[in-house]
Amino acid sequence: MSILEILWKIFEESGFAGIIEDPRYLVMILIACVLLYLGIGKKYEPLLMIPIAFGVLLANLPRTGITDGLIHYLSLGVEYGIYPSLVFLGTGAMTDFGPLIANPSSLLMGAGAQFGIFTAFLLALALGFDPKVAGAIGVIGGADGPTAILTASKLAMEYLPAIAIAAYSYMALIPMIQPPLMRLVTTEKERKTVMKQARSVSKTERIIFPIAVTIFVVLLIPDTAPLVGMLMFGNLLKETGLTDRLSETAQNALTNIVIIFLGISVGAKAVAVTFLTWRTILIIVLGLIAFGFSTIGGLLIGKIMYRVTGGKINPLIGSAGVSAVPMAARVSQIEGQKANPTNYLLMHAMGPNVAGVIGSAVAAGFMLKIFGA
Amino acid sequence: MGAGEALMVALSGFLVVFLMLIILWGIIVMINKVVTAIEKKAEDTAVPSFPEEPVRQEAPAAESASQTYGGEIALYDVDEKTAATIMAIISHETKIPLNQLVFKSIRAVE
Structure with a gap:
């Protein structure tokens, strides 16, 4: 065997030959690079976007066999819905439900902001998607990455990467997507509304809340147990004040490890055959529509509450009902201050914001209940 | 469907x-x-953890005459220095001059 033959054999077995054989790999590598740019250069949800993008890159380098080995085993955590639930454990440990307990009427805005889920579900059906897939696409409108991933892993595994990428991209784009809708739906007078300071919440209430929510919500819709159960468990660890070590682990080490595994596994599901289709583009568009309608739903409930309370509630906090904690609440604060510089809406907006997390988990549980069997 | x-x-x-x-x-x-x-x-x-009749004190003096807090305030387990700090922070955050704010009492929660 001559040197030339050896070199040719090395080339023939290399990934470059694989790309020449199927140029779609090259397209996927370019997509991975664009996603990496969005995560690193534009700072779009970098904690998840970078692992997802790198997963896309790894899975689309031909002839590595990595998807049959390491990635295959890591992906089991997605397929069995383990990672999203563990991310919820960390989210619960980081979330302060105090603003929601102090002002429980904000639950209505959290419910209204799930409007986009059902609108996108109907639109996806109209565009010819299977009902299960339509349900998973709709959940993008909940603006909750782990919930969208869990639902997609159960109902539409082949579209999981597109759904996850859409969900996280739009969550990162909330400061751009929501403000025009907020100004469109509300009047200047409404945006100027200054809200009264909420009451203080006792430690006992904070401890009872996660226990009561778990018992009630999970009993009614058992499919919400992995999300709501873990969210509330994490919150209980935080609020008891007796399990600080566990709470800290859930917030930091565990969440960080799970995010690495989750991101890489989800990204690695984006292979050319299923990803490079018109349906991926449709999913991305439907995700944007879902986000828009969810924002409008929350704002409309906010407007109703503004009227009902005689102008005591600023409808801008309604848009925070899409989960995306705490970014959506920050957007409410920024828009509120633009209308009235003395307005501090952040803590008021945290109520609908965390209510949205529960609302999207319930909506996802509903989709799983109806289409999961 | x-x-x-x-x-x-x-x-x-x-x-x-x-x-x-x-x-x-x-x-x-x-x-x-x-x-x-x-x-x-x-x-x-x-049994109440603080005296029935709180020690009523003159409010701590503020830094300048124009910002003097002229009211009377009941302090429960809070020293004057802490009370003055709290009042100054509230005045700063709300952007309301200290002489326009009325504090009735400040109580240590835990």
């Missing part, structure tokens, strides 16, 4: 989310009422 059935699923899903969160609202209100009642009962039966 037909259009009618799809619409029914979407409507019932939205309804379920609303109902669930409305019931949660009720649960939160109920928890609040029960906890408040229990805590009030415990407070009534327990």
Whole structure:
């Protein structure tokens, strides 16, 4: 065997030959690079976007066999819905439900902001998607990455990467997507509304809340147990004040490890055959529509509450009902201050914001209940 | 799935989310009422942890005459220096001059 033959054999077995054989790999590598740019250069949800993008890159380098080995085993955590639930454990440990307990009427805005889920579900059906897939696409409108991933892993595994990428991209784009809708739906007078300071919440209430929510919500819709159960468990660890070590682990080490595994596994599901289709583009568009309608739903409930309370509630906090904690609440604060510089809406907006997390988990549980069997 | 059935699923899903969160609202209100009642009962039966008659003190002097706080304030387990700091912070955050604010009492929670 001559040197030339050896070199040719090395080339023939290399990934470059694989790309020449199927140029779609090259397209996927370019997509991975664009996603990496969005995560690193534009700072779009970098904690998840970078692992997802790198997963896309790894899975689309031909002839590595990595998807049959390491990635295959890591992906089991997605397929069995383990990672999203563990991310919820960390989210619960980081979330302060105090603003929601102090002002429980904000639950209505959290419910209204799930409007986009059902609108996108109907639109996806109209565009010819299977009902299960339509349900998973709709959940993008909940603006909750782990919930969208869990639902997609159960109902539409082949579209999981597109759904996850859409969900996280739009969550990162909330400061751009929501403000025009907020100004469109509300009047200047409404945006100027200054809200009264909420009451203080006792430690006992904070401890009872996660226990009561778990018992009630999970009993009614058992499919919400992995999300709501873990969210509330994490919150209980935080609020008891007796399990600080566990709470800290859930917030930091565990969440960080799970995010690495989750991101890489989800990204690695984006292979050319299923990803490079018109349906991926449709999913991305439907995700944007879902986000828009969810924002409008929350704002409309906010407007109703503004009227009902005689102008005591600023409808801008309604848009925070899409989960995306705490970014959506920050957007409410920024828009509120633009209308009235003395307005501090952040803590008021945290109520609908965390209510949205529960609302999207319930909506996802509903989709799983109806289409999961 | 037909259009009618799809619409029914979407409507019932939205309804379920609303109902669930409305019931949660009720649960939160109920928890609040029960906890408040229990805590009030415990407070009534327990020996007060602070004197019945709080030490009424002249409010701490502020930095400049124009910002002087002229009211009287009841301090519960709070020293003058801490009270002055709290009042200054509130004045700064709310952008209301100290002489326009009225503090009735400051109490250490725990």
